[in-house]
Amino acid sequence: MKIGIDAGGTLIKVVTELNNERTYQKWLATDIDQVADWLNQLDDVEVSITGGKAQYLDSCIKHQAKRSIEFDATYKGIQIFLKENNIDLETYIFSNVGTGTSIHYATTDHQERAGGTGAGGGMIQGLSYLLTQISDYDELVQTALNGDRDKIDLKVKHIYKGDNTPISGELTAANFGHVLQHMNDAFPNADRLAAVMGIVGETVTTVSIHAARQYNTENVVFIGSSFVKNELLKNIVVDYTILRGLKPYFIENGEFSGALGSIYC
Numbered sequence: 001m002k003i004g005i006d007a008g009g010t011l012i013k014v015v016t017e018l019n020n021e022r023t024y025q026k027w028l029a030t031d032i033d034q035v036a037d038w039l040n041q042l043d044d045v046e047v048s049i050t051g052g053k054a055q056y057l058d059s060c061i062k063h064q065a066k067r068s069i070e071f072d073a074t075y076k077g078i079q080i081f082l083k084e085n086n087i088d089l090e091t092y093i094f095s096n097v098g099t100g101t102s103i104h105y106a107t108t109d110h111q112e113r114a115g116g117t118g119a120g121g122g123m124i125q126g127l128s129y130l131l132t133q134i135s136d137y138d139e140l141v142q143t144a145l146n147g148d149r150d151k152i153d154l155k156v157k158h159i160y161k162g163d164n165t166p167i168s169g170e171l172t173a174a175n176f177g178h179v180l181q182h183m184n185d186a187f188p189n190a191d192r193l194a195a196v197m198g199i200v201g202e203t204v205t206t207v208s209i210h211a212a213r214q215y216n217t218e219n220v221v222f223i224g225s226s227f228v229k230n231e232l233l234k235n236i237v238v239d240y241t242i243l244r245g246l247k248p249y250f251i252e253n254g255e256f257s258g259a260l261g262s263i264y265c
């Protein structure tokens, strides 16, 4: 049995392969010692580990684990997933929206890092908590779905007030920039959380678009657990990427790219 592990800042992703069957599992990074206990109960397994917490996990297990660089493992996993899904891309940007966001340029034979931003899944969780005191992940992504950003985010059309706008009036001019014009209104948690998804989704997309322009590709593959169950974030990223003239791709189980790729690195 082959076990590939991506021990990230927030979640530990585990891919198991046995007789052409693949299984996917996730654990909280805070439960890393339980993952080590589980691995130490197994024999006859080939373990591969990548990610920021790989060193720690490796030090806790009895197996001789294979280690790989996170960016290369992620690229390898994406290439496998793209092939399995019959998506044929000569060049693309991949944006790994994890705790933080790491952005890479990829061709058919290599990847190179193109940039990143601190806006990502960690910001979604932290800022959401500061604004609403909600820390449960499922509750926050569900609540955000019913939110309305209109009183919180300032759009270009709000500034131009009916005048012709030089760019689409629907674009966000200032995330959270509309709040002080609605000081006497209530801001339900749903609206606050939708605005959090807005700033993270738009920031991630903007940085990804700049990378795509720099490397002259039109394809952007978005991965990372930040999109899991988070339909609003996904929609914001898809709409904004298309609006800017590029092609967004999401792959099923894409958040397991690093774990899968670590087996084949």
Ligand code: ATP
Residues within 6 Å of the ligand: 007, 008, 009, 010, 011, 012, 029, 052, 097, 098, 099, 100, 101, 120, 121, 122, 123, 124, 125, 137, 223, 224, 225, 226, 227, 228, 255
């Ligand atoms: P990094 O790659 O930056 O070290 P990571 O690999 O742990 O971090 P991911 O697993 O790709 O990052 O994504 C983490 C994000 O996924 C969280 O910040 C959160 O927004 C989201 N998420 C999805 N499911 C859960 C969950 N069950 N519990 C907590 N966060 C979740």
Ligand code: MG
Residues within 6 Å of the ligand: 006, 008, 009, 051, 098, 099, 258
């Ligand atoms: Mg990660």
